[in-house]
Amino acid sequence: MAHPVDWFFWTVYPYLMLGSFFFGTIIRFVFYPGTITAKSSELLEKKRLMIGSIHFHIGIILVFFGHVMGVLIPKSWTDALGISNELYHMFALIGGGVGGLLALVGIFILTWRRFSDIRVHLTSSMSDLIVDVALLVIIILGMWASFVAGPRNPDFNYRTSLAIWARQLFYFRPNYLLMVGVPLTYKIHVVCGLAIFGFFPYTRLVHALALPWQYIYRRYLVYRRRPTI
């Protein structure tokens, strides 16, 4: 084992974090369903929340699907469709740039609000503060990787290394050597991202998994009857 640290971060650590994500989510939904809320602080402050929350949520949803596409679609597929590497990256950078910028502006305003608005700050738990800072850091790292570290390392193509490793995670055979040559910014981004997945179920972030789909098709008025013996 030539690189024990790399081996740990790209073979063991992802499964620790993803395991924590899956088991934590199951435990939260099965044993503590009543604690799952969006933890809104809109009652306490509205103006900055409006700008921050809308930008952040739209941005982060775009970014999420961008990551899913970037990581899950192998390079061979887009090559087969005749999409050149340059064209692919142009689209990725424009799409990711728009989403990333929205998310960055949003999370910046939300973090500023959480630390400067006295009501919001004093009613926040430590977990709320950590979540905000962690999201701010990961989005800055992501933007840095795409627009600074990427151009500085023209030889590096994440689709031939990082993305392959990420797909390997899903069938439990990650080759950590693929990650060794990846620029440091990308590495930190991945480590932080996995950490967010790791603590996701234990924080307010879990609300993203509790979408009220049933509202779309249910009747408006709900009556409840206590079961008879």
Place this chain on the structure above:
Amino acid sequence: MRIKAQISMVLNLDKCIGCHTCSVTCKNTWTNRPGAEYMWFNNVETKPGVGYPRGWEDEDHYHGGWHLNDKGHLELVAGNKLNKIALGKIFYNPDMPELNDYYEPWTYDYQTLFSPAKKHQPVARAKSQITGQRMDLKWGPNWDDDLAGSTETMQEDPNIKKIETEIKTNFENAFMMYLPRLCEHCLNAPCVSSCPSGAMYKRDEDGIVLVDQEKCRGWRFCMTGCPYKKVYFNWKTNKAEKCTFCYPRIEEGLPTVCSETCVGRIRYIGVILYDADRVKEAAEEPDDTKLYERQLDLFLDPNDPEVVAEAQKAGIADDMIEAAQNSPIYKMAVEQKIAFPLHPEYRTMPMVWYVPPLSPIMNYFEGKDSLHNPEMIFPAIDEMRIPVDYLASLLTGGNQEVIKAALYKLAMMRLYMRAKTAGKDFDTEKLARVNLTETTATDLYRLLAIAKHEDRFVIPTSHKEQVVPAHEAQGTVGYEGCKGCSLASAHGSMFADAKAGKTSEEIYAESFYGGIWRD
């Protein structure tokens, strides 16, 4: 016809003295907890005034309640289901009141009063109950109580903008009345209809609207859906809370805390039977001024043998039906037509009704030999200090005739009783002009003026022996090992229904949503 029973309330505003006892006892019972400090499930407002939260009646601002869409169908003012998703309202609710619209709750720094002796008298300064910091008080839940500071805020009362009568703010011409407010436990509840999680519901047996704290995910659409702004958001638990109509007391046959402690004896609680199948149709009445009468049409005569048979078929308990037959609410709302819903134009079909106040006019009028000339009340009421159109904008969606009829009736009843107790002559023909007889006038007097406890509160005890205990109804999946906790008994009745040959669709509709009409 689908008969349901609804526990409802009438408040006789003529007797409300604005003492806030109801608010305080309610608060001590339900909302003296962290996160709930700013909530008043029951509050008393001085009208005209902006209320709590500020300007709650301004639905152009808060977008609460229902309106009719282009096709004439009911639609939540805050937006239909698709609109809420498409416009990102789930990320940020544009119509939600902010804490400052209610008020920032505070306490006083009492400890400083017990500090060692100093040269100057110690002062207990206000401290925020949210941040713990000192604060300068600028607004509270009753800042404009008894018209205090009303020259600043009174014209912001949304009702004043709606009516033609000019409201005078100078002292000699001012008027005021008290409006105690609580959750209306509406038949067409927009909060329930707004809740994405399905956490809010009407109880099938008595229509009380509750929030399931386990299911609430804190989306806050109930707060904006409610035009009365009577659903609150607990900033500590991040869940919605509201008036529970003191259901643990109601189940025992006891009145709510606000009603029990009311020193003016203004509150009445009773059962109304209504036809749930016709609620939507009634709420889609295009004319605002007719909504009050459309709601009255929903209420069924509990003495009609057909209604009783149908109610028994619908599974309504016999003592619930008996309570409906003796209901003071039915007497006041349907038989005498002296009680009115609060803002029927919100199309919510509210079930807390109000008897309009008469007091200022009687004082003005009683010096003028009214006993000999009862006819005087008709012009006098038309020129009442509280303008009839103001009352109509509060209670009937602008229908002034029904308000006037109720006030004539109340005034005439008082004149009749005064003559009777004073041993004076009274031309009983006059009673007929306001649809009273000597018997009904005396009955009405007993109900409104004597207001005995047993006349005011006719509440059947609930049949707990027939339903599974509440803690079991919550579900006990996962505890198969222990006795009596097999698969959740919450679904027990569904299994029984399935065995009896009902389709899963019927079972779903019946036991989960009470089979109500909407989709």
